[in-house]
Amino acid sequence: MSKPKVAFFDFTCCEGCQIELTNFGDTNFLELLNHIDIVEFREAMTETSDHIDIAFIEGSFSREEDRKRLEKIRERAGVVIAYGACAVTGGINALKNDRPDYKQCVYGKDAEMPHLDSQIARPISDAIKVDFEVSGCPMDKYEFLDIVSHLLHGKTPVVPNYPVCVECKRNEQICRFDEGDYCLGMIAKAGCGAKCPADGIPCEACRGFIDSPNEAALKKVLMERGNMSEKWAEKKTKMFTANLRSDAKTLGV
Amino acid sequence: MNPYFITANDFDAFVTKMSKDKKVIGPKAKKQKFVFGEIKSADHLRLDYDVTILPPKKVFTPTCQTLVTFDGDKFEGNVDNDGVILFGVHFYDIRGIDITDLLFRENNRDVNYLAKREASTIVGSNIQNVSKRSFWGSIGTSDSGPKGHDAFLTKMDGGYVLECLTQKGEDLVKFGNWSKASAAQVSEAEKINKDVMDKCSQKLSHSSSEIAEKVRNSFDNQELWSNLAEDCFSCGSCNTVCPTCYCFDVQDKWNLNQVSGMRNRYWDSCLTEDFAKVSLGAGSEENFRETRGERFRHRIMRKATYLNEKLGTPACVGCGRCSAACTADIADPVNVINKIMEV
Numbered sequence: 001m002s003k004p005k006v007a008f009f010d011f012t013c014c015e016g017c018q019i020e021l022t023n024f025g026d027t028n029f030l031e032l033l034n035h036i037d038i039v040e041f042r043e044a045m046t047e048t049s050d051h052i053d054i055a056f057i058e059g060s061f062s063r064e065e066d067r068k069r070l071e072k073i074r075e076r077a078g079v080v081i082a083y084g085a086c087a088v089t090g091g092i093n094a095l096k097n098d099r100p101d102y103k104q105c106v107y108g109k110d111a112e113m114p115h116l117d118s119q120i121a122r123p124i125s126d127a128i129k130v131d132f133e134v135s136g137c138p139m140d141k142y143e144f145l146d147i148v149s150h151l152l153h154g155k156t157p158v159v160p161n162y163p164v165c166v167e168c169k170r171n172e173q174i175c176r177f178d179e180g181d182y183c184l185g186m187i188a189k190a191g192c193g194a195k196c197p198a199d200g201i202p203c204e205a206c207r208g209f210i211d212s213p214n215e216a217a218l219k220k221v222l223m224e225r226g227n228m229s230e231k232w233a234e235k236k237t238k239m240f241t242a243n244l245r246s247d248a249k250t251l252g253v
Numbered sequence: 254m255n256p257y258f259i260t261a262n263d264f265d266a267f268v269t270k271m272s273k274d275k276k277v278i279g280p281k282a283k284k285q286k287f288v289f290g291e292i293k294s295a296d297h298l299r300l301d302y303d304v305t306i307l308p309p310k311k312v313f314t315p316t317c318q319t320l321v322t323f324d325g326d327k328f329e330g331n332v333d334n335d336g337v338i339l340f341g342v343h344f345y346d347i348r349g350i351d352i353t354d355l356l357f358r359e360n361n362r363d364v365n366y367l368a369k370r371e372a373s374t375i376v377g378s379n380i381q382n383v384s385k386r387s388f389w390g391s392i393g394t395s396d397s398g399p400k401g402h403d404a405f406l407t408k409m410d411g412g413y414v415l416e417c418l419t420q421k422g423e424d425l426v427k428f429g430n431w432s433k434a435s436a437a438q439v440s441e442a443e444k445i446n447k448d449v450m451d452k453c454s455q456k457l458s459h460s461s462s463e464i465a466e467k468v469r470n471s472f473d474n475q476e477l478w479s480n481l482a483e484d485c486f487s488c489g490s491c492n493t494v495c496p497t498c499y500c501f502d503v504q505d506k507w508n509l510n511q512v513s514g515m516r517n518r519y520w521d522s523c524l525t526e527d528f529a530k531v532s533l534g535a536g537s538e539e540n541f542r543e544t545r546g547e548r549f550r551h552r553i554m555r556k557a558t559y560l561n562e563k564l565g566t567p568a569c570v571g572c573g574r575c576s577a578a579c580t581a582d583i584a585d586p587v588n589v590i591n592k593i594m595e596v
Contacts (some may be wrong), residue, residue, distance in 0.1 A: 165488035
């Protein structure tokens with residue numbers, strides 16, 4: 001079997017997921033190259049390819065002119081994988097989606113300069129069909145490897161649709177709420193190994209929501225056990241999951 | 254088999270000597286809570302624990318367990334035969350192990366659980382501190398006491414009584430300065446273990462058989478179940494901390510070289526949304542417990558009625574771990590069952 005042609009693309013993001021990829025280290029990354037051919041990777045090479053077997057896309061879709069570029073990638077690629085929170089859900093970029101004055105907030109007097117123009121931040125899947133997703137901010141390199149391995153072996157990757165609480169309990173962690181803290185682990189998609197609670201910080205749901213998040217119960221628990229005001233409890237999931245909330249439609253997502 | 258006594262002064266030396274010779278797993282502190290972990294010296298051991306975060310079944314069926322490793326066309330079963338001394342287990346957790354013993358033994362013997370289980374020694378201990386959410390005092394019947402342990406340790410003024418029930422239990426005596434216990438010490442131990450049964454602050458209001466019947470008859474009361482589950486996150490915490498839950502999921506992992514890898518099993522949870530999702534082929538699927546209420550009902554049915562005939566007891570031992578683990582605080586079997594009994 002010839003090695004699949006793999007390409008990496010980035011849109012609105014910090015490129016931290018590419019950094020996470022390099023965190024595999026020389027030996028492991030070179031081992032991975034025995035199984036894939038990287039044909040396009042802006043950070044590392046100038047070559048391109050007409051055909052791509054697997055396209056990895058990082059970053060959110062936040063400018064209408066990016067739609068064409070995304071469609072061209074889709075035309076060339078057999079499989080499209082959105083990787084990282086920005087590509088999968090719009091990520092932290094979507095924080096701006098309910099702030100019409102975001103340009104003034106960020107750029108001040110330069111706000112109207114044309115190259116700074118952008119629209120609301122949306123997942124890649126709002127522009128083109130996405131076949132698989134690697135969630136997280138940054139994405140988890142082992143999950144990335146797991147998904148690539150499944151595809152190399154012709155299998156469908158299995159990504160958890162259960163919440164972070166499952167992994168946190170398996171790790172036998174003390175619940176953040178029992179420490180007088182808050183946590184979003186109950187509605188956040190697992191797969192990360194519940195690293196943040198293990199480090200003593202709350203889950204912020206960077207991997208997105210499980211399929212049916214109980215938003216009403218979350219607000220109640222954040223107020224009753226997380227000691228949050230109603231306003232704060234209501235807004236808490238805007239950090240990584242603004243586009244997944246039940247009120248996201250009102251933003252035009 | 255004999256009862257033995259050791260003085261409080263000699264007890265630490267016993268634990269330290271035993272843990273030098275064998276792998277000992279016992280209750281340890283984790284901040285303000287407790288977990289079962291390896292005991293390397295007596296000062297690790299916290300027999301004054303109230304309850305551990307996860308039940309001790311994790312020793313025999315780890316949260317993630319490798320069943321098979323493979324390398325190209327070669328593969329090898331991965332059975333862990335290394336026995337341990339599981340030390341300081343409260344009676345309700347021994348009952349939990351009795352239940353998983355039976356369930357992993359029936360039909361296909363689950364060698365990945367049983368090999369380690371059968372090579373291990375279990376030493377119970379009396380409950381010195383009662384956890385807030387426990388209700389083991391009001392569950393089961395008088396003949397549903399713990400059975401699968403090899404010895405049982407009771408702390409009393411001046412020392413400990415060790416009641417040995419099997420040869421494996423008797424074999425531990427050589428690690429310490431144990432002497433034959435007097436009849437008075439043995440009856441003192443019995444009294445301590447009997448008296449603690451009234452100490453739970455929570456109680457089920459009815460007998461296990463009355464509960465089993467009423468819960469089963471409430472199956473079709475959809476309003477009841479959807480109200481009970483209104484704040485459920487489907488997070489599966491109640492399953493994950495339960496000493497009698499035994500469902501698992503199996504997944505393959507390839508190593509970076511794409512040639513070798515492993516087949517792992519993980520604890521699964523019937524409260525999570527995808528648990529009951531099955532493939533209908535051609536990309537379509539069916540979820541036979543689609544709503545929160547259906548999943549919540551399933552757990553209560555499994556714990557209070559479905560398995561009772563097979564086990565001779567409910568599949569709940571009253572440890573209260575689910576009550577404490579539920580962030581929305583809706584999983585507490587005492588609240589749920591007492592409410593069902595009133596409907």
